[in-house]
Amino acid sequence: MRPLTEDESKAVFTKLANYIGKNLVHLIDRPDETYCFRLHRDRVYYVPERAMRLAASVARPNLVSLGTCFGKFSKSGKFKLHITALDYLAQYAKYKIWIKPNGEMPFLYGNHVVKAHLGRITEDTPEHQGVVVFSMNDTPLGFGVTARSTVDTRKLDPTAIIVFHQADVGEYLRDEETLF
């Protein structure tokens, strides 16, 4: 467990900014407690400083996770957001998309969102923008990247993909072995 280096922080923050934009500051300047990012075995954890200090007494090989896991660094140094970060992404997301009940299961099985399943979408969402996917009753289901801007989606046919799948809560079941 160690703090992130300059490069690592940059990778993490750019990725996060793709979804939550300027709300990123809320993750760092919190009114309640000081939170920090910590790297432990390739994974980035977002954890209160108080908890982090206590977790320091757990030996490195024995520490499995602390606080919330945001994602992991691949061997090539790229940062990949995990579904476990969804709580914070959903809270601060700038662009959101709601999918209809009949589109929930296909998305939870790891498929992209097609236009037929689109329920609502934030106005003026640009192309290739990170969006958080919600069900119609406002339960966050995952996140992805838009294929088209909001304006362009109007012209698409119903089977066209509008959001590329990045992560969904179904991964808790599907990828339990590799996720943690």
Add this chain to the structure above:
Amino acid sequence: MGRRAKNKQPPPEPLKPVKNAPSKSSSESAPQGKARTANAQTSAKPAAKRKAMEMEETSFDVKRPMKKSKQDVKAPVASGKAAKAQKGQPIKDELESSESEDESDVEGDSDGWEGVADGADLATSKKSLFQGSDSEEEEGLSALEEDEEMLGDDFIQGHKIQDLDLSDSEQDDEGSEEGSEESEDEDSDAPVTAKNMEKRSKALERRARQEEQEEVDEQEMLQKQAEEAEDAMELDEEIDGFVLPSAEEREQEAQSGGVDLAVVQKRIRACTRILNRFTKLAEPGRSRSEYVAQLIADIAYNYGYNQFLAERLFQLFTVNEAIEFFEANETPRPVTIRTNTLRCRRRDLAQALINRGVNLEPIGKWSKEGLQVFESSVPIGATPEYLAGHYMLQSASSFLPVLALDPKPNERVLDMASAPGGKTTYISALMQNTGLVFANDATKARTKSLSANVHRLGCKNVIVCNYDGREFPKVIGGFDRVLLDAPCSGTGVISKDPSVKINKSERDFVLLSHLQKQLILCAIDSVDPKTAAIVVYSTCSIMPEEDEAVVAYALRKRPHVKLVPTGLEFGKEGFTNFRGKQFGESLKLTRRFYPHVHNMDGFYVAKLHVGKRVKTKEGERNEPELTGIIDDEGGQKGAKKKGSAQDEIKFDDEADQAYIEAAKRKRLKQKGSHGATSKKVAL
């Protein structure tokens, strides 16, 4: 019931032509008569009874406002007849004659029903007939009957007055209504007028009711007798033909590869019955232990346990309870889920799941989060709500230790054996994501599902680590609360994991209870020594050596620890002694849960209050002592522990030698004083 219906009735129909009357009456009375016969014949079904009664009553009520028409009157007559026939008594000539009278009356009445009426007259006359026949046939009962009649009278009068208040149209005078038995008898001869109409119908009704009551009583008695006879027969059947196999026979049976299951089951039933009333039913010359041995062997064979475990489980209960317990282990426990209060409320979750076709209900009054799932058209572990972390699949019993632990916000809590995280996330939810929860599990592979669940349910205050629980006070201590859901033999969850039935042996229990004793001391030592703290010990085993014995051991080894009530309002009290082992009175405060009693997994919960240490130095000295004692019977594990403990302490051995010798002497002395009990408990 009918009284209200009456007020809603449409105006009465005009009277039918006379000719039709008899046929109609028969058609009307038929179902009632039938109902009654059916009633009388079959074992008295209360529902049917009520129905018949209702039919009768409503029919009365319907017609009352407009005087009794023949149909109504006929009904009880017919039914009464049926009843008589049922009783197997000859239908009297009088009856028939009264029938004919009936008809003639009916005819007469058609002329002018306003003045005189019809059936009531008949009925009353008939009633007198009945009374006559009754007295002839059941002389013995007559006195009693009269009493009953009087009672019924009063009762009905009460009703009648109410009735009158309701319906003004009926201008009966009350005086005549208050008539007792005698006046009624007089009336029966008198012509029926509008005046006494109501009363007569009442009388009829009462009559019918009384008859019914009689019938019911009779049926009940008959049924009772039949049941008893059956019981006796069954008893005879089972026990008469039953001869306890001798030792040789049993051996032979075992060698031939067992007998038919039906035979074994029959033998189990017989043995149970005999053991329940041993002095009465047992074969002379056979001892109780022989029967018990046979029963245990049969249970092991029938339910697929190994002999050892069947015996150990059998010893926990009375004979009947044991059978219930083994039966309960064959059926699965209900599926229960716990609402994740960090994400949603129970009501919303229930609504969402009902919309998905799940049939569920709150688990009980004792839990605000639990829901019991009866049936589901979708897999309950893969709904979008589940994936979004709105609930956790968790057995009802695993709520209990957390409820006992009662974590408060901003505390530091340790869950020593936490995978797969049901209890950990519950603790986190109760703390509302504040404070800190250390979730530990000794198995690396299981920590994956643990941290998956922690993340799925959005518990942000959890640190997951992978240690052997026994290392704990050294890793980090100073906890406010510690939950130790110790690894155990799983004898409480046999319905979930039937492999327990065969793969547990004496040695497993020794090793497990040894491990549990080490763990509980570590748990106690992990709490903050400065503040008062809580340790909850729980297992999903119902074996006393894994439950009470472990707690009793901890109480002895840590004098600053005492048991406190768990705060769970149900569950059975823990054993204070078991087969000669004394655990102490305070063990009553612990709680046991059984599958056959509480319909949840077998479980044990003890809540320990850790006070301030009285003598810190001496308390620590206990540690090597503990390993020493366990060493006696525990095997290598204890030895290893001892070695590691000595390595880490790194004291000057020579200097310590004197202390060690002194401690040994002291220990021997202690053993001398209450050595017997301690040894037993340690086993």
